[in-house]
Amino acid sequence: MNKVVANADEAIKDIESGATLMLGGFGLCGIPENCISALVRKGVKDLTCISNNAGVDDFGIGLMLQQKQVKKMVSSYVGENAEFERQLLSGELEVELIPQGTLATRCMAAGYGMPAVYLLAGVGTEIAEGKELRTFNGKEYLLEEAFDSDFAIVKAWKGDTMGNLIFKDTARNFNPLMAMAGKITIAEVEELVQPGELDPNFVHVPGVYVHRIFQGSDYEKRIEQRTVRAKA
Amino acid sequence: MGLNKEQIAQRIAKELEDGFYVNLGIGIPTLVANYIPEGVNVVLQSENGLLGMGPFPFEGDEDADMINAGKQTITKLPGSAIFDSAMSFGMIRAGKIHLTVLGAMEVADNGDIANWKIPGKMVKGMGGAMDLVAAAKNIIVAMQHTNPKGESKLLPKCTLPLTGVHCVKKIVTDLGVFDITEDGFVCIEYAPGVSIDEIKAKTAGRLTIAADVKEITF
Numbered sequence: 266m267n268k269v270v271a272n273a274d275e276a277i278k279d280i281e282s283g284a285t286l287m288l289g290g291f292g293l294c295g296i297p298e299n300c301i302s303a304l305v306r307k308g309v310k311d312l313t314c315i316s317n318n319a320g321v322d323d324f325g326i327g328l329m330l331q332q333k334q335v336k337k338m339v340s341s342y343v344g345e346n347a348e349f350e351r352q353l354l355s356g357e358l359e360v361e362l363i364p365q366g367t368l369a370t371r372c373m374a375a376g377y378g379m380p381a382v383y384l385l386a387g388v389g390t391e392i393a394e395g396k397e398l399r400t401f402n403g404k405e406y407l408l409e410e411a412f413d414s415d416f417a418i419v420k421a422w423k424g425d426t427m428g429n430l431i432f433k434d435t436a437r438n439f440n441p442l443m444a445m446a447g448k449i450t451i452a453e454v455e456e457l458v459q460p461g462e463l464d465p466n467f468v469h470v471p472g473v474y475v476h477r478i479f480q481g482s483d484y485e486k487r488i489e490q491r492t493v494r495a496k497a
Numbered sequence: 498m499g500l501n502k503e504q505i506a507q508r509i510a511k512e513l514e515d516g517f518y519v520n521l522g523i524g525i526p527t528l529v530a531n532y533i534p535e536g537v538n539v540v541l542q543s544e545n546g547l548l549g550m551g552p553f554p555f556e557g558d559e560d561a562d563m564i565n566a567g568k569q570t571i572t573k574l575p576g577s578a579i580f581d582s583a584m585s586f587g588m589i590r591a592g593k594i595h596l597t598v599l600g601a602m603e604v605a606d607n608g609d610i611a612n613w614k615i616p617g618k619m620v621k622g623m624g625g626a627m628d629l630v631a632a633a634k635n636i637i638v639a640m641q642h643t644n645p646k647g648e649s650k651l652l653p654k655c656t657l658p659l660t661g662v663h664c665v666k667k668i669v670t671d672l673g674v675f676d677i678t679e680d681g682f683v684c685i686e687y688a689p690g691v692s693i694d695e696i697k698a699k700t701a702g703r704l705t706i707a708a709d710v711k712e713i714t715f
Contacts (some may be wrong), residue, residue, distance in 0.1 A: 291545045291546075291564070291566075291568075291582070292545075292564065292568040293561075293568070294545070294561060294562060294564045294568070295562065317582070340622060341622050341623060341624050341625070342621060342622035342623070342624040343621055343622050344621030344622065345568075353620070360620075362620070362622045362623060364623055364625070364626075364627035364628045365544065365582065365586065365623070365624050365625040365627075365628060366544075366582075366583075366585075366586025366587075366589065366590065366625060366627075366628030367586075367627075367628065368582075369581070369582035369583040369585070369586055370583050370586065370587075372583065373583040384590070385590060385628075385631040385632055386590075386627040386628040386631045386632070387627050387631070388631065388662070389609075389659060389661070389662035389663075390627065390658065390659045390660065390661065390662070391658050391659075392623075392627065422562075433562050434547075434560065434562040434563045434573070434579055435543070435545050435546050435547055435562060435563055435564050435565075435579065436561075436562040437546055437579055437580070437581050438545050438546050438581065438582050439581070439582050440581070441581045442581055442582060442583050469581075486561035486562070487561065488559060488561050488564075488570055489564070489568040490564075490567065490568045490569040490570065491559055491570055492553045492559075492569040492570050492571070493553050493554055493555060493556040493557075493558075493559055493570065494552060494553045494554070494555060494556070495555075495556060496555050496556060
């Protein structure tokens with residue numbers, strides 16, 4: 266078993282144009298920076314990207330949008346990106362907006378081997394159009410299907426060479442769910458360690474879900490909204 | 498005339514009860530955290546995966562891995578817990594979050610809410626709003642009573658795409674506090690300096706004035 270690859274370019278080398286990708290992160294927090302850069306270098310196009318947000322103009326998935334590599338975004342909130350808005354209004358980019366909890370749970374369902382789940386969010390709204398409804402205990406729910414994604418690309422804080430992952434603070438967000446949901450899961454980590462160095466009691470994603478792992482480098486970890494209070 | 502944003506937040510904070518787990522949305526709802534009454538311990542949830550959200554970090558202590566749902570740098574308090582996005586919405590869906598406070602573009606007198614989309618103008622997405630309004634036990638909307646054109650945001654029926662149906666229980670606006678019942682909006686409190694006539698004039702949906710209506714106090 267060898268899951269360790271040298272770098273992001275090697276990790277994504279078999280991602281071709283037209284692929285469906287899950288990309289972890291919330292806003293710019295916990296995004297797989299190294300793999301996004303590698304995808305921009307590789308120049309693959311017509312990608313369908315499942316990701317809660319679409320980055321900002323010059324960082325995150327925004328870098329892929331600038332190069333017109335994305336055919337479709339599946340997200341819950343895309344409000345921080347002017348180029349995104351331009352491509353959307355001009356019809357170059359297709360967008361499917363999904364409630365955030367539904368997005369997370371459709372990832373979870375895939376990772377747990379469940380084809381679909383019944384969820385409450387969006388009942389009575391345009392999100393419900395065309396979806397199967399079912400009533401449980403007098404309440405209506407929407408049938409939401411698990412995502413089917415060729416690749417999941419996630420960022421973890423620490424990982425070992427067996428693929429076990431640990432996340433830090435709110436950089437966890439969608440990363441574990443997507444890691445569990447990809448047909449092929451690629452994890453970039455800030456610190457790659459040997460088996461035995463992670464306490465198994467504190468592993469967030471077991472290595473069984475992870476196919477490729479590498480130690481990332483040069484993390485910018487950009488802050489979207491820097492809010493502070495003055496020292497007393 | 499009427500309440501400013503801070504005062505709207507301050508009035509909503511009076512609804513907090515000891516032991517509540519609370520989700521505060523972006524904008525005026527975020528300010529509610531500044532007015533939590535003394536002796537009332539609440540735990541703030543941020544739907545990107547945190548229970549126990551604390552104040553903004555001191556300058557120099559900000560951490561890119563520690564943000565709230567508005568993407569602002571924040572801190573975690575002792576006793577916090579971090580979890581993934583599915584668990585975050587799982588606890589919302591399962592009814593573990595006692596109160597959700599969020600903003601709105603329109604609220605209808607049957608409790609419908611619209612706050613995510615203006616067709617042809619603003620299509621940024623619903624984020625977690627649809628999940629929250631569908632599941633939270635108690636939803637309070639914090640908003641201005643009228644839009645910038647002076648038109649009522651308390652309507653007989655929402656004109657914008659809905660975020661959720663029959664879900665809003667209470668609204669606090671610059672003009673007053675309104676419960677939503679089978680009779681529509683019920684004004685239970687009015688802002689200092691605001692007349693009942695002004696509230697009637699600026700409310701397009703069905704409105705009744707509570708028999709024991711009183712001035713808002715803080």
